[in-house]
Amino acid sequence: MSKWHSTVSRRDFMKTIGLTGAGIGAAAVAAPLVGDLTELGASPTAGYQNAWYVKELDYETASVEIDWSIFQKWEGGTDPGAPSGSLGYNAPEDPDLIDSLQYRAGVSATLAKIQEDNRAANKPGYQIRDFALDQGSQFLSFGRGLQPLPFTGGSVTTPENLGVPRWSGTPEEATSMCRAAAHFYGSAKIGVFELTENTKKLIGSEYARFENVSEPYEDGRVKVIPNSYRWVLVYLVRQPVEMIKRYPSFQYLSHNYGYMYGPIIQERLRRFIKCLGYHAVEANQSRAPMNVGAGAISGIGELCRISHQLTPEWGPIIRYSPALITDLPLAPTKPIDSGAFRFCKDCAICGHACNGINGWTPINLEKEPTWEITGPWNRVGVKAYQFYWPRDYFCTFCQSSCPWGTHNLSNIHEMVKAIASYTTVFNGFFASMDHEFGYGRHHTDKYFNDWWDRDLNTWYDDTILH
Amino acid sequence: MWTTFSNWTVMWILIFFALGVGLTLLVVWIRSRQISVSWWEWLLGALGLVSLLVAVQNFVTGFAELEDDAAWLLLATFGVPAIILLAVPVTRIWRRVR
Secondary structure (H helix, E strand, O other): OOOOOOOOOHHHHHHHHHHHHHHHHHHHHHOOOOOOHHHHHOOOOOOOOOOOOOEEOOOOOOOOEEOOOOOOOOOOOOOOOOOHHHOOOOHHHOHHHHHHHHHHHHHHHHHHHHHHHHHHOOOOOOOHHHHHHHHHHOOOHHHOOOOOOOOOOOOOOOHHHHOOOOOOOOHHHHHHHHHHHHHHHOOOOEEEEEOOOOHHHHOOOOOEEEEOOOOOEEEOOEEEEEOOOOEEEEEOEEOOOHHHHHOOOOOOOHHHHHHHHHHHHHHHHHHHHHHOOOOEEOOEOOEEOEHHHHHHHHOOOEEOOOOOEEEOOOEOOEEEOOEEEEOOOOOOOOOEEOOHHHHHHHOOHHHHHHHHHHOOOOOOOOOOOEOOOOOOOOOOOEEEOOOOHHHOOOOOHHHHHOOOOOOOOOHHHHHHHHHHHHOOOOHHHHHHHHHHOOOOOOOOHHHHHHHHOOOOOOOOOOOOOO | OHHHHHHHHHHHHHHHHHHHHHHHHHHHHHHHOOOOOOHHHHHHHHHHHHHHHHHHHHHHHHHHOOOHHHHHHHHHHHHHHHHHHHHHHHHHHHHHHO
């Protein structure tokens, strides 16, 4: 007879089975109840849910204060991204502006010398293979190499050509459908807002205007869009997280990735919408509407201290969020508040990193945001950390320093974000710890060399959909 | 991406399987020896276990994020409290067993 016997009684065993079954049942009940898949697909957020700690706000608001009554659109020459010569600002009478532009030129020269010296010394990150990687990644960036298309897009086969009715459904179904298509085309997240008297101010008059016409047309540089095109489909174009952190080495490649995908995703989406039997136009890839404002209004991200868009998922390490203006009825998506803008108040790592490298940061380091603009390159009507654009070198040291711009593998990031979304008490502590724990840029020879030996079976950051 | 997903998933499946087996054996052993464990000892043990799991997760993924310094610091940040939290109920139970 076997001497072995179980110490678990039959009663205990059945109790365990019962508890396990009850647990599974409780989990099933706790899950969101949906009548059927149609009901699930009918939600404007169907297919993509923000993290549980991200709150939704009312339409035409944002996590920053907006005063639509004084909010102004860009009027020719004040585009902050434009070369300094077209700022429309009387430079000879503004010594600060002259000093800033000269300073920016000096920074540019300093960083170029660093690149040249390191290239001559054959340092990792500046070697011929790194330079070749950079050159290869520039193909199709900003659409270079692609066939030019009118702002209405290329020709497609329409339902009319096929002798079938155009697609019809609820606006919620349309938004969900566009989200699913956009993801396949390369956009990780979309947002939608409706064009109203307020939101039309996001579109500069030098890029587009709206008229009671049946077809869009171009009036010189200005795109004329029919009033019937009432919805704006904003699509996020991401960029690899790791490669944004490697400037000024030649491994700084994320921007090329983003600007390559932007025009491609745009035309894919535009063809998709046109093939459904509707129309979609772009007025300017990133300026009309201004992509940061469009993203904030449509719930893709929030405005942050560096005047970029900061997403809860990837921080500010996204490339941009351009948009298509369409007559396909879409359900708007709500703006969000994930605590990011409130975190900026106690953080400012971006500005200090910029100061540490460039010496005279254009980033506002004040604790509180302000309505007071620094020049015509700032938007009137937004209480923000007003950015001094003439001094900006577009180097992305700020993006790569942000505590929210991390790879999303370690759960400490989600813990911090979740806590920050509910209380600001620990924000200063979290910002300090981000610095103390060494997050950010690590420009060592090993760092640059290891990229070439990364494990391609597990490396996830060479795509923008993950 | 699927390889990454499957690697992490396999690792966590194994960890939780081992945890499930270990916890079951622990409960069986406590009952067989008729050891009295108070509710707060269970609570400390649970918190210590959670802290240990967080330490392991952040340590492993910190290297995957190319943040080596952060990986070690997070291991210490969550690992040391885990050891302390687990040590209290373990030592108390150990003394009772002896």
